[in-house]
Amino acid sequence: xxxxxxxxxxxxxxxxxxxxxxxxxxxxxxxxxxxxxxxxxxxxxxxxxxxxxxxxxxxxxxxxxxxxxxxxxxxxxxxxxxxxxxxxxxxxxxxxxxxxxxxxxxxxxxxxxxxxx
Numbered sequence: 858x859x860x861x862x863x864x865x866x867x868x869x870x871x872x873x874x875x876x877x878x879x880x881x882x883x884x885x886x887x888x889x890x891x892x893x894x895x896x897x898x899x900x901x902x903x904x905x906x907x908x909x910x911x912x913x914x915x916x917x918x919x920x921x922x923x924x925x926x927x928x929x930x931x932x933x934x935x936x937x938x939x940x941x942x943x944x945x946x947x948x949x950x951x952x953x954x955x956x957x958x959x960x961x962x963x964x965x966x967x968x969x970x971x972x973x974x
Contacts, residue, residue, distance in 0.1 A: 863891065863905065867891070867904055867905050870904045871892070871894070871904050874894045874896075874902070874904060875894075877897075878897050879894040879895060879896050879897065879902070880894065880895045881893075881894055882894065882895055882901070884912070886903040886905065886906055886910060887910070888903070888906055889903065889905045889906055891903055891904065891905035891906070893910055925969050928969060929966060929969055932962050932965055932966055933966075935962060936959055936962050936963070939955050939958055939959050939962075940959070942955055943955045943956065943959070
């Protein structure tokens, strides 16, 4: 455990954050090792550095990105297959099934893209 020294002013600012409803987190600032606070709006803030901190788990982000790309590619392949089937289909019930499935797959692609943001 690293010993950190906080000024009286920083301690007062931390107390004020707690009074305003911020939560002190169990993680510390990567720059100054001061405790981080989660504000009511969800942002993570360091009172010593006086700035918002973005917490990123690189491995988790990379794994999720790989899963999203694989899933997108699979869905796009299925849409291409369905498009080929639709091109030659004459049965209205089957046309309806194919277009419904394409619409469903497009909705999933949209959700994946929203999730990445």
